[in-house]
Amino acid sequence: xxxxxxxxxxxxxxxxxxxxxxxxxxxxxxxxxxxxxxxxxxxxxxxxxxxxxxxxxxxxxxxxxxxxxxxxxxxxxxxxxxxxxxxxxxxxxxxxxxxxxxxxxxxxxxxxxxxxxxxxxxxxxxxxxxxxxxxxxxxxxxxxxxxxxxxxxxxxxxxxxxxxxxxxxxxxxxxxxxxxxxxxxxxxxxxxxxxxxxxxxxxxxxxxxxxxxxxxxxxxxxxxxxxxxxxxxxxxxxxxxxxxxxxxxxxxxxxxxxxxxxxxxxxxxxxxxxxxxxxxxxxxxxxxxxxxxxxxxxxxxxxxxxxxxxxxxxxxxxxxxxxxxxxxxxx
Numbered sequence: 330x331x332x333x334x335x336x337x338x339x340x341x342x343x344x345x346x347x348x349x350x351x352x353x354x355x356x357x358x359x360x361x362x363x364x365x366x367x368x369x370x371x372x373x374x375x376x377x378x379x380x381x382x383x384x385x386x387x388x389x390x391x392x393x394x395x396x397x398x399x400x401x402x403x404x405x406x407x408x409x410x411x412x413x414x415x416x417x418x419x420x421x422x423x424x425x426x427x428x429x430x431x432x433x434x435x436x437x438x439x440x441x442x443x444x445x446x447x448x449x450x451x452x453x454x455x456x457x458x459x460x461x462x463x464x465x466x467x468x469x470x471x472x473x474x475x476x477x478x479x480x481x482x483x484x485x486x487x488x489x490x491x492x493x494x495x496x497x498x499x500x501x502x503x504x505x506x507x508x509x510x511x512x513x514x515x516x517x518x519x520x521x522x523x524x525x526x527x528x529x530x531x532x533x534x535x536x537x538x539x540x541x542x543x544x545x546x547x548x549x550x551x552x553x554x555x556x557x558x559x560x561x562x563x564x565x566x567x568x569x570x571x572x573x574x575x576x577x578x579x580x581x582x583x584x585x586x587x588x589x590x591x592x593x594x595x596x597x598x599x600x601x602x603x604x605x606x607x608x609x610x611x612x613x614x615x616x617x618x619x620x621x622x623x624x625x626x627x628x629x630x631x632x633x634x635x636x637x638x639x640x641x642x643x644x645x646x647x648x649x650x651x652x653x654x655x656x657x658x659x660x
Contacts, residue, residue, distance in 0.1 A: 483507020523567025604644020
């Protein structure tokens with residue numbers, strides 16, 4: 330089957346809890362942990378609201394791309410349990426092909442617990458479970474080669490083997506690396522950056538990746554907090570387009586020739602930031618397809634979709650369709 334995209338990575342069922350009991354602590358002395366979300370030790374905390382939804386990087390990206398009219402599949406691993414069945418039904422509901430889903434015997438499906446505070450930021454406690462068992466063999470490689478894009482998200486388990494096989498593909502690769510890949514650093518993942526068409530990370534992740542490059546490990550905090558320095562440092566590794574998201578400060582991109590910036594667009598209400606990075610990165614890929622690689626237009630389209638995602642609870646509930654996102658488009 331010919332695909333516009335195949336997403337590779339995690340798929341989960343999410344429980345999200347909202348509480349006003351936590352506080353945000355500024356921690357500027359630690360460049361890798363500049364803000365902390367804290368709770369009183371030993372306290373019983375009040376829950377304001379709780380929801381059950383679906384998430385995981387590969388799942389969020391697949392649903393996003395499908396809603397934007399692109400044809401594709403999710404290459405994810407699920408357990409043979411009710412949670413896995415519910416995740417599959419969600420894919421089917423959103424017109425994501427399930428032909429590449431791997432069911433893992435005697436394993437549970439991935440699960441995440443998300444804690445959302447009064448500033449609508451969040452921390453995620455993740456049980457990767459079956460996600461750790463994803464594998465790529467001859468069947469999967471043939472499928473990847475048939476796609477225009479492979480959109481790869483956080484990997485676990487034998488992730489280096491999966492990573493090596495994904496980068497054998499002839500397709501364009503968009504990559505939103507997870508904590509494990511970023512922590513492994515430039516020494517391990519640097520060789521794949523030159524094969525990456527689009528890399529999407531948030532600012533903290535960009536800093537983490539950059540300081541693992543021996544060329545930049547001695548740079549001070551002022552240099553590392555300059556997003557243009559980060560864009561150039563990552564792009565020079567061979568990435569064609571680097572995108573760095575900065576929360577309420579918008580997003581920046583660089584293609585080796587020109588810097589781009591996109592402010593956030595005002596959301597109807599600020600409900601939940603879960604899945605915003607997935608929405609921005611995957612919408613950006615769709616924008617490149619729809620607007621013939623016009624980065625500025627792709628970034629604006631991504632900002633529209635993330636504003637919608639933030640206004641509703643969950644990583645997928647606010648995702649826009651192609652018709653809606655292009656309605657009234659003036660750029």
